[in-house]
Amino acid sequence: MHRSRLLPLTLLASLVGLLVAAPLAGADFLTPESGGSSNADDIDTLYKYVLAVAIVVFVGVEGVLFYSLRKFRARKGAVAAQIRGNTRLEIGWTVGAALVLVVLATLTFIKLGDIRNPPNSGPDGLELADGTLVANTKEKLPPNGKSLDIEVNGQQYVWRYTYPDGDQNQLNNVFAYEEMVVPVETTVTLDIRAQDVAHSWWIPALGGKMDAVPGYTNHTWFKIPASKAGQTFRGQCAELCGRNHANMVARVRAVTPQEFERYLAQRKADIQAANQAAERQRREQEATGGQPGGNAPQGENPTGESNNPVPGSPGGTNEDER
Amino acid sequence: MAATVEPTPTLPSAVPVPQVVTRKVEREPSGFLSWVLTTDHKKIGIMYLVLTFAFFILGGVEALMMRLQLSQADNELLTPQVYNALFTMHGTTMIFLFVVPVMAGFGNYLVPLMIGARDMAFPKLNALSFWFLAMGGLVFYASIFFAPPECGWTCYSPLSDNDYLPSGGVDAWIFLVHLTGIGSLVGAINFYATIANMRAPGMGWGRLPLFVWTILVYSILLILALPVIAAAVTLLLTDRHFGTHFYDPANGGSPMLWQHLFWFFGHPEVYIMVLPGFGIVSEVLPVFARKPIFGYKAVAAATVVIAFLGLLVWAHHMFTTPSPTLVLVFFMMSSFLIAVPTGVKIFNWIATLWRGTIEFKTALLFSAGFIGTFLIGGITGVFLAVFPIDWQLHDTYFVVAHLHYVVVGGAVFCIFAGLYYWFPKMTGRLLGEGLGKLSFWLMLIGFHVTFLIQHSIGLDGMPRRVFEYPDVGNLELYNLISTIGSFILAAGIGVTIINVWRSLKNGAVSGPDPWKGNTLEWFTESPPPTVNFDTIPRIRSVEPMKDIRRQIAQQTSGATALAQPAEAEAGRVTQGA
């Protein structure tokens, strides 16, 4: 009879082989990406728990299946046992399956808090003045209520980021496209919105994705450890948003808090300079009888901005309106 | 039909065969017209099967084109517009024009035969259902000459609104949903009425064949889910063309409304696709294991429980949308719950094999391949039900892999099992076993090569519905493997097509009951006559054919043998040819 055990054994062996080979084949052969933020790491851990349970179930069930297919093939003289069922067995595996799921649910609830709720910023993080850098939303905040709250706005086919600057007026804030620069050791909370169609914000190493749905604000957070300063994390839009969906990429560059403050100041100056240039040009054009409010080159100001604001997205972020 | 059937009271001949006396008034249409005008459930069933397999091939060609595009990083074979149209056409075709209606095809052919009825309850409505399906397919595919839809089979708003996709493709998609929806709805009511009212004497609910149970539940789910999608696409249509704002957030509407309505239909749709497959396997396994199904009641009950829970899990497709944690937890738990009856079914199938004497015919191979493959789809489903994990996996190739493990591993393998199992009943000829087994192994290997690696593609960060990807990490290698697999899979399907083609003319003659089946369809000739049965036996168990064979065995030891069942026995002679 030992031959009939061969199949499940080979199955098991190849599975173990696969597990061993996995790290060689690349870090994320069997598990999600992680390493940029503790929520991504926690999801990764939770995934590994589920994977462990899954492997046991998989090997067990496939094992019995292959065993019976081998062992009970029709042979001369073999007679099929005319069994119609077994209530005890039936109850047994129903309860068994339910128990496995209770275990998985428990593990999820244990991990859920750490994944969903942002922690406080580290001592070396960006100095967040009390209350001022906090967004005025209903989202989950760190226990001390302080986070760097960045608005993420999805639009065909680019991500736009608006940084907080202390006052509630978002119209004059620093903004950027595609690459988000953030300080390490600082809890960054995101207000995710969309301006045209639905998109989905996703930087795999920084945690799960969150959809940007027009008319709604979605939230997530990340906190990049100090050791990752200088690193860039990549991701891309994960909800079909049109023909260029595949190229709607996003980057998050982690820098030290000092560099971050310098970056913000620089951006602010750049944007102001660009706006002034645009303003000047417009006045000149008007003076010479050109098209008022026409297609004056607007420097950093993108032309793709919609003029009819969608509720939930920053109303009229158009720089011209100042 | 002007035919009436009467057992002739006195017979001149010695053989006591019940005679069919027809007083024909009109000529039966023949040739092409006999198909177009038919209201015979068997002909309609075959038209369903042929039409849906044609759509399966179309959808498969679309899939191969996508896989070709993805075989290389930064490939420029297809434009993003064409790629988006392809996955929209592929997903829509496979779901609305293949898997759901092919089950109606099997159901149409088999339900009346299995319950001992002469036809469906409403034969004309039955024909109407089929023609609605055909029209839906026609309207949808006509759009490729204009502008095919590009919004995916989920057609999320606002992308599907006029502002972003003004072309008529989305409208064609809406009409497809309406037309196939009406067809399915009418068909579902027909199935329900047939099964509820036309069962053979003695066939109580506890003796209903499991395939018929699943068609019953399939029908109920269709009746519950289809009106919702019909309403949802109607709102979309009026948003697009008549100035309403149901899904428009700028005017008080909500894109989330679309998602909820869509998935309230969309998730039951998954069970609409797989439950009849479960039914096919529940018929095939006992026959080839030569053992009764293990836990008939548990399997039937699990079908009903899955259907009920299937109506309560829709928002597990929306874990990444802005939703309260409580909602996420509810839908995680309900999705967990549904894994229990599904697991019970798998255990029962394996227990049916246990201590049987298994004959490895092609139909059994596909059924066993289904169990082993579908299990993986079920397990990855549990990963996706854990919503924090889903935040990483949602809308990636992990989901593409999961959904194909469920719909190909779960439905397509069962459909092929059903094809090999019932082809002799429908045509009177057996499909070749050699080609059948070749087809099975190519499909099994091709399937796993294509889709197993896609889990890793998703874990590596590649979203679904992208026409190109950068050459980072192992993405290109993984995708190439997947593309190669898809061609092996296609070759396997091709072998079965050749097999069908050849066997129609040259297959071994099967006789009425080549497999020693358990259910009533094997009681009549292959293919069955228009009226299906000359006499309908009284049903005494879930396996009426076993009872009949036993009865014959007793009677043949005596002198008087009934001609009809004796004929049923003749089929065995040609078996295995």
Ligand code: HEM
């Ligand atoms: C026969 C082999 C098949 C192959 C090689 C295949 C391949 C593919 C590919 C390449 C995609 C596109 C992935 C993306 O870009 O996101 C896809 C999507 C899909 N497939 Fe298949 N597929 C097959 C069979 C099926 C079957 C039988 C079904 C039955 C229901 C099915 C249902 C779907 C659905 C629903 C989608 C999603 C479409 C969307 O994103 O809107 N596929 N498949």
Ligand SMILES: [Cu+2]
């Ligand atoms: Cu996108």
Ligand SMILES: [Cu+2]
């Ligand atoms: Cu679902």
